[in-house]
Amino acid sequence: MEPLLSYPDPLPDELSAALRVAGYASHPVAGPDQVDAAERLVTKDGWGGAVVSALDDLAGAIALCRHVRRREVPVAPLLLVIGSHQLDDLQLRDDLFDDFCVLPGAATEVAPRLEHLLWRVGMGLRPDLIEYGSLLVNLETYQAAVAGRVLDLTYMEYELLKFLAGHPGKVFTRETLLSRVWGYEYYGGARTVDVHVRRLRAKLGEEHAHLIQTVRSVGYRFGQVGWLATGGPSRGAEG
Secondary structure (H helix, E strand, O other), X not given: OXXXXXXXXXXXXXXXXXXXXXXXXXXXXXXXXXXXXXXXHHOOOOOOOEEEEOOOOHHHHHHHHHHHHOOOOOOOOEEEEEEHHHHHHHOOOHHHOOEEEEEOOOHHHHHHHHHHHHHHOOOOOOOOEEEEOOEXXXXXXXXXXXXXXXXXXOHHHHHHHHHHHOOOOOEEEHHHHHHHHHXXXXXXXXXXXXXXXXXXXXXXXXXXXXXXXXXXXXXXXXXOOOXXXXXXXXXXXXX
């Protein structure tokens, strides 16, 4: 998929992280006058869509939306990101965007809304993802984020989180995790698993550390018991 046009430059951190972790490439511009020049530099077939933030500059965002909609080849689909206090400002402007998302607090909605828009116009190429609540694991970019915050993980921390999140509700012994995540050729002790779980919990943060639960005298479980009954992990592209 061609890169997305985004505004402003730079994008708000929360929005930039949500797009990056979901696997969407974007190129920010500071205003309407940069759109055409940026397009010539970064894409051969035109923009794949646009994500425009009005959080810090509503007038600038509206001007950008109006400009890309009035081009000979309009940029679409266009997702507008606003603050809750700006809802009234969208009145009579629904021709300037295809959908909108309200921040702060809903960064996890940005990628699904964008995916839906791209799917509607036949451009949906979302990468393979594992999602559990506010946790997002991108299987193509080897990244993970929780509540829109990108996690700084080592390779094995990522592999352990990916494995556990891909099997929510199931209990694994330390020995099983060693063989399934580290591989049969790994000869380290079970304490290796404990150390990595402790580091993962610290990086998830106090609010989300409970995602990895200790099952006394057995091992570890990801998520709540019975979660599978209400829906398993969402995968962006099952193959």
